[in-house]
Amino acid sequence: MQTYLIAAYIIAWLGVCIYLVVLAMRMRGVRTELAAVAELVREQLEQKEQ
Amino acid sequence: MALAKQISQTTDGHVVGGQRLARRRWPLVSVILGVLTALTMSLSIWLIFVYTPIDALQGETQRILYFHVPTAWAGMLSFVIMAGLGIIYLFKPDERLDWLARASAEVGVVFLTITLILGATWGKPIWGAWWVWDARLTATLILWFMYVGYLMLRSYMGRTVESARGGAVIGIIGAIDVPIIYLSVNWWRGQHPVTQIGTQGALPPQAVLTIMVALVAFTLLYAFMMVQAYQLQRLQTLAQRLRIQVE
Amino acid sequence: MRMTRVFCLQIWAILWKDIRYELRSKQTWLGMGMFALLVLVIFNFTFDLHPDTVAAIAPGALWVAFIFASLLGLGRTVAAEREQTSLDRLLLTPVDRKAIYLAKLLGNLLFIGVVEIVALPVFAILFNLPIWQGSTLLTLILIVILGALGIASVGTLFSVLAAATQARELLLPILVFPLVVPVVISAVRATSVVLVPSVNEPPWLSLLLAFDVIFLSASTLLFQYVIED
Numbered sequence: 001m002q003t004y005l006i007a008a009y010i011i012a013w014l015g016v017c018i019y020l021v022v023l024a025m026r027m028r029g030v031r032t033e034l035a036a037v038a039e040l041v042r043e044q045l046e047q048k049e050q
Numbered sequence: 051m052a053l054a055k056q057i058s059q060t061t062d063g064h065v066v067g068g069q070r071l072a073r074r075r076w077p078l079v080s081v082i083l084g085v086l087t088a089l090t091m092s093l094s095i096w097l098i099f100v101y102t103p104i105d106a107l108q109g110e111t112q113r114i115l116y117f118h119v120p121t122a123w124a125g126m127l128s129f130v131i132m133a134g135l136g137i138i139y140l141f142k143p144d145e146r147l148d149w150l151a152r153a154s155a156e157v158g159v160v161f162l163t164i165t166l167i168l169g170a171t172w173g174k175p176i177w178g179a180w181w182v183w184d185a186r187l188t189a190t191l192i193l194w195f196m197y198v199g200y201l202m203l204r205s206y207m208g209r210t211v212e213s214a215r216g217g218a219v220i221g222i223i224g225a226i227d228v229p230i231i232y233l234s235v236n237w238w239r240g241q242h243p244v245t246q247i248g249t250q251g252a253l254p255p256q257a258v259l260t261i262m263v264a265l266v267a268f269t270l271l272y273a274f275m276m277v278q279a280y281q282l283q284r285l286q287t288l289a290q291r292l293r294i295q296v297e
Numbered sequence: 298m299r300m301t302r303v304f305c306l307q308i309w310a311i312l313w314k315d316i317r318y319e320l321r322s323k324q325t326w327l328g329m330g331m332f333a334l335l336v337l338v339i340f341n342f343t344f345d346l347h348p349d350t351v352a353a354i355a356p357g358a359l360w361v362a363f364i365f366a367s368l369l370g371l372g373r374t375v376a377a378e379r380e381q382t383s384l385d386r387l388l389l390t391p392v393d394r395k396a397i398y399l400a401k402l403l404g405n406l407l408f409i410g411v412v413e414i415v416a417l418p419v420f421a422i423l424f425n426l427p428i429w430q431g432s433t434l435l436t437l438i439l440i441v442i443l444g445a446l447g448i449a450s451v452g453t454l455f456s457v458l459a460a461a462t463q464a465r466e467l468l469l470p471i472l473v474f475p476l477v478v479p480v481v482i483s484a485v486r487a488t489s490v491v492l493v494p495s496v497n498e499p500p501w502l503s504l505l506l507a508f509d510v511i512f513l514s515a516s517t518l519l520f521q522y523v524i525e526d
Contacts, residue, residue: 004111004175009117011167019157203468206462216523231478235482
């Protein structure tokens with residue numbers, strides 16, 4: 001009886017935590033990408049001004 | 051030259067605005083929601099494992115329901131939100147609505163997956179089977195498939211207006227469909243299975259309190275995840291738009 | 298009055314264009330028919346049918362065959378038009394989007410219906426089913442047409458959506474199968490009630506009709522948002 005309870009709670013918390021970690025990783029990825037692209041845009045603009 | 055100026059304005063607006071928003075405004079909301087979630091979640095865990103008496107009939111296993119019901123609620127709520135946002139989007143196209151709908155689908159599929167697994171682990175000791183094809187379970191499973199189909203379609207179509215419209219259409223058709231599925235499975239089975247949960251009179255007051263706190267905790271968790279997922283959608287769209295400008 | 302006539306004429310023009318195209322190519326409906334028959338043959342082996350079990354399994358076998366076959370046909374709704382970029386030209390014409398939807402739906406329904414009505418007698422022969430009395434046969438044909446309408450109304454809408462992606466063959470069933478569950482349930486049950494009359498069944502045929510009306514009206518209203526550029 002108790003094994004099912006323990007298994008259920010482990011699965012639930014694991015699910016929530018894995019999703020949060022995945023979200024954080026995707027967020028970090030997109031932030032890095034955003035910074036890189038912003039740098040590219042800045043360089044391009046500088047070239048145009050020259 | 052005018053074009054370059056315009057680009058510089060928009061990109062500066064995007065980059066600076068985006069980074070500022072990303073650093074300041076959202077984390078405050080996230081922090082508040084996160085703290086609230088952590089507090090209510092700890093409270094509800096204490097309530098579940100210490101405060102509530104052991105169920106006379108179902109024993110320890112019954113405690114699964116204190117998580118199962120709130121995750122199911124969050125999954126259904128996010129579907130309703132997705133469908134509602136879809137309707138609004140078709141009348142008043144705004145990409146923020148679409149980001150929110152997509153975030154809702156993503157969080158919803160996580161919650162519904164947990165719901166289904168928890169339901170199975172509860173059903174095995176109580177019903178003697180991992181799965182029963184009753185109306186409630188079937189409708190939830192179909193809803194899960196709709197979420198997955200929605201997310202697959204969205205990821206294949208990319209971040210376009212057509213993709214957002216298609217998502218809205220799926221949300222609306224799905225919202226019409228889920229009650230029909232529930233009813234038709236009920237008729238198909240020929241009998242209404244006895245509701246094991248939700249019969250409030252049978253539950254002791256401690257259990258009702260516990261389940262209410264758990265509902266609040268999971269709604270807060272849902273809101274927290276929604277803020278994060280929405281933020282992710284927004285930043286992804288922003289990054290993609292900037293890259294198009296560079297190319 | 299004149300509006301309605303123009304609307305019907307528009308539907309007919311698009312439908313007739315599609316019919317001529319399909320008659321010329323033949324590949325879709327021949328393929329669908331062969332596919333439906335092959336599924337029935339496979340079912341015969343997987344379930345090892347006996348005369349006493351056949352009435353319980355046959356409706357399910359029939360509808361699985363029909364659903365898979367109709368999805369093959371639905372995938373073709375606008376695929377050819379997307380490949381030859383004539384969809385844009387169709388959208389440029391001053392035609393109501395509802396007319397485009399209804400024409401596409403009628404085209405799909407026609408091909409699915411023809412394939413299914415041809416497959417039905419073959420199915421009855423292969424499985425030794427007693428369907429040859431007039432009223433039974435008519436009811437079965439009605440169920441088949443209503444079931445096809447339910448699948449086609451949702452399927453037409455989503456095939457246009459799925460056609461916009463690279464993976465339309467994969468996406469179409471994933472989107473359509475969950476949504477047509479009510480239609481499938483009521484069609485299968487209605488078929489089994491016809492084959493083996495039983496008491497205390499809900500009015501499946503009316504339910505099927507109601508589901509068709511709901512799906513048809515929702516899809517007709519929503520189609521314009523799927524196809525607009």
